[in-house]
Amino acid sequence: MKIFLQVFLLVFSLQSFAQNISGQAYYESKTTVDLDAFGNNREMTDDMKKMIAERMKSMLEKTYILTFNKEESIYKEEVKLDANPAGGRFGMMMGSFTPGPQYKNLKTGEMVEENEFFGKQFLVTDTIKNLDWKMGKESKQIGQYVAFKATAIKKVDPNDFSMARPNRNRDRKNEEKENAEVKTDSTKIEDPMDMIEIPEEIEVTAWFTPQIPVSNGPGEYAGLPGLILELNVHRTTLLCSKIVMNPKSAEKIEAPTKGKEVTREEYIKIVKEKTEELRDNFRNSGGRRGGGF
Template identity: 75%
Template sequence: MVRYVLIFLLLFSVSLNAQSISGQAFYESKTTVDLDEMGAGRREMTEEMKKMVSQMMKSALEKTYILTFTKDESIYKEEEKLDATPINPGFRMMMNSFTPGSQYKNLKTGQIVEENEFFGKQFLVTDSIKSLDWQMTKDTKQIGQYTVFKAIAMKKVDPTDFSMARPKRDRKGKDEKENAEVKKDSTNFDDPMDMIEIPEEIEVIAWFTPQIPVSNGPGEFGGLPGLIMELNVYRTTLLCSKVVINPKSAEKIEAPKKGKKVTREEYIKIVQEKTEELRENFQNRGGRRGGGF
């Protein structure tokens, strides 16, 4: 009961400014990767390999995003910056292929539009904003000057969202004899897609503040009575490091226009078909990657 009174008071204190509010929120992303788990059931990674992979993963996954918002609209983009970390071009292309580009949300129409690059081809994906069944908790804390409240929801995972991939649990149960044979035979290539699985559903934890009365947040997330300041999704945490309210100058909010227009369902089908093609090429060529579209 107390938490609802607090939320009501905070909402009431800022409701007069809600209609004209605009701003920018800066989010820092952190993703944890268990390299020992990644190597389960396969050839063991040396410490040098782990260090190299860790550096590449850090460069690919630790980013800054900017959410430019009004009460009804927003645009969410990765902040452009120079990165001197050496990364294998193939690894960079793979990571970029599974990371959405600019994302536009219109809370009035319930529409989301995002730019996606999949193996060198640009797509403009349109979809409806998915509502989550948020459950409020009693937990509160401070993020900077803002009081935030904790909410939890379960989210169905897009079957093509490889950022959610994890090693298949049953690979840990392979017997020692089979593992020894794999290590001994250097020509034996595991199909990468056989090594991973994508969960059907994950828990999402959001910390939001009614002090900024917009029902928005990073990426596709929102639907709470206040801006999401921290978001925990599987292995990734997005933490708001700075908020600028009613900035003098900010990026114009408009839907992206670059790429072939497809629905979410059409895009999922394209990714699934291309992934299956890559698997076949990998198997036929002994582990070498296939061509483009």
């Protein structure tokens, strides 16, 4: 009861402040990847792992800016000059599953997001999916703000490769083959998609502050009685590093407009069909690159 009373008092005392509230929140994003868990890495040296990790750094560590008011927001990646961009098919693949600018309208429930998928620009329209948040008993200080914990279970799009993890069934089958001394064709190139699996659902942990009484947060996340300052989703942590309240000059909050307009369901279908096409091309070409839009 104490934690709910604290939240209620904070929200009640800040209602008048919320009417004209606006600001910019900067989030540092970090994603962890266990290179030892993917593929056959027995012959991969520490230097090779270090080189791969350095090349992936631009994809795994990013800064985002959420420009918000009481009802609307625009969430964008801060553009930086990358000295070591991840290139090749892997870089293109992962980049294609990273959303572009995301607009949310809390009043209408509308969400619009720009996505570039294998060289084609799409404007994805959707509704805000508010999760069934469960308030916890914990609180902590994040900067100058008191933040409260909330958790929720999120269903995962089976084509969302940002949620990929090592395929446990594959590792178990390989171990069984080794124990049974089953010989395999060493010249056969394994389908990279068989090395990973997408979980059906994941737990999301958010830390929000009623001291900034907007029901918003980074990316697609919203629905809590205060701005989300920290978010833990699968292997990614987003931590708010700076907040500028009621800035004199800030980006105008507008929905993005570039790309072919499609619904979320239509976009998921496009991604699924393209992924299957890439897999077929990979198998038919013996592992060589092939296929385009």
